[in-house]
Amino acid sequence: MSTDLTRPGAYPGLELTLHGSGILEVVLRNDQTINSLGREAHRALAYVWRDIDQTPGVRCVLIRGEGKGFSSGGDFSMIEAMSEDFGVLTEVWKEARDLVYGVINCSKPVVSAIHGPCVGAGLAAALLADVSIAAKNARLLDGHVNLGVAAGDHAALIWPLLCGMSKAKYYLLTGESVSGEEAERIGLVSLCVEEDELLSRAWAVAHRLAAGSPTAVRWTKYALNNWLRQAGPTFDASLALEFLGFTGPDLREGVQARREKRPAQFAPDAPL
Numbered sequence: 001m002s003t004d005l006t007r008p009g010a011y012p013g014l015e016l017t018l019h020g021s022g023i024l025e026v027v028l029r030n031d032q033t034i035n036s037l038g039r040e041a042h043r044a045l046a047y048v049w050r051d052i053d054q055t056p057g058v059r060c061v062l063i064r065g066e067g068k069g070f071s072s073g074g075d076f077s078m079i080e081a082m083s084e085d086f087g088v089l090t091e092v093w094k095e096a097r098d099l100v101y102g103v104i105n106c107s108k109p110v111v112s113a114i115h116g117p118c119v120g121a122g123l124a125a126a127l128l129a130d131v132s133i134a135a136k137n138a139r140l141l142d143g144h145v146n147l148g149v150a151a152g153d154h155a156a157l158i159w160p161l162l163c164g165m166s167k168a169k170y171y172l173l174t175g176e177s178v179s180g181e182e183a184e185r186i187g188l189v190s191l192c193v194e195e196d197e198l199l200s201r202a203w204a205v206a207h208r209l210a211a212g213s214p215t216a217v218r219w220t221k222y223a224l225n226n227w228l229r230q231a232g233p234t235f236d237a238s239l240a241l242e243f244l245g246f247t248g249p250d251l252r253e254g255v256q257a258r259r260e261k262r263p264a265q266f267a268p269d270a271p272l
Contacts, residue, residue, distance in 0.1 A: 013041025022059030049102030073120020113202035138180035148250030152242025157235035
């Protein structure tokens with residue numbers, strides 16, 4: 001993947017702009033949906049962090065979604081391909097793993113500005129950001145259980161650390177969404193503001209981080225993220241179980257139910 005971060009088309013589904021202050025703006029964009037991620041966009045979101053880390057002149061990253069929301073997550077065509085093709089399944093598994101570790105290990109500080117729906121891989125990037133700012137109209141949803149698969153991606157890694165085990169279990173087991181206000185109240189995001197203040201506040205934080213001592217800011221991030229690195233085995237297990245679920249009947253029922261806009265009828269029992 002190109003290391004010319006701002007070259008048009010270098011990262012499908014993403015628009016990157018490097019501003020004079022050293023702030024790299026990463027915009028999730030899919031004009032046909034609420035910035036859902038197909039195969040190419042999912043891969044781009046996974047590996048852009050590696051290139052950001054290695055690019056001189058980037059002092060801070062601001063990631064946001066264009067239009068009505070941050071991201072509605074992976075599109076159904078990618079999900080169905082994963083359930084039918086082992087090669088696609090393993091490729092997306094690697095990308096999902098590398099996305100999480102990519103944000104964690106990216107030396108540059110990351111600020112996320114979250115509005116509207118925020119789901120799936122987009123949610124992973126938004127919550128793994130070093131400073132996450134949500135609008136009151138934000139709807140954060142880890143809906144894996146609603147599709148019939150375990151909550152993998154980032155959730156088992158960071159939700160208990162951010163909002164505590166009891167809240168993490170409630171939202172991850174029920175598949176309920178969290179408003180921006182509630183997310184701030186329970187500690188899932190750093191700040192919550194009115195929607196019309198979201199970008200100005202996010203930019204203000206990004207400018208402050210970009211103006212700081214690079215060694216002080218980056219080394220503080222590195223040390224703090226050791227809390228996440230030591231939880232790596234928990235994350236790896238959750239991701240493996242999620243992708244095991246993509247091979248089972250509950251996933252197929254969950255996707256079909258979503259398409260038909262009806263409650264899913266999952267299997268009555270499981271070995272574990």
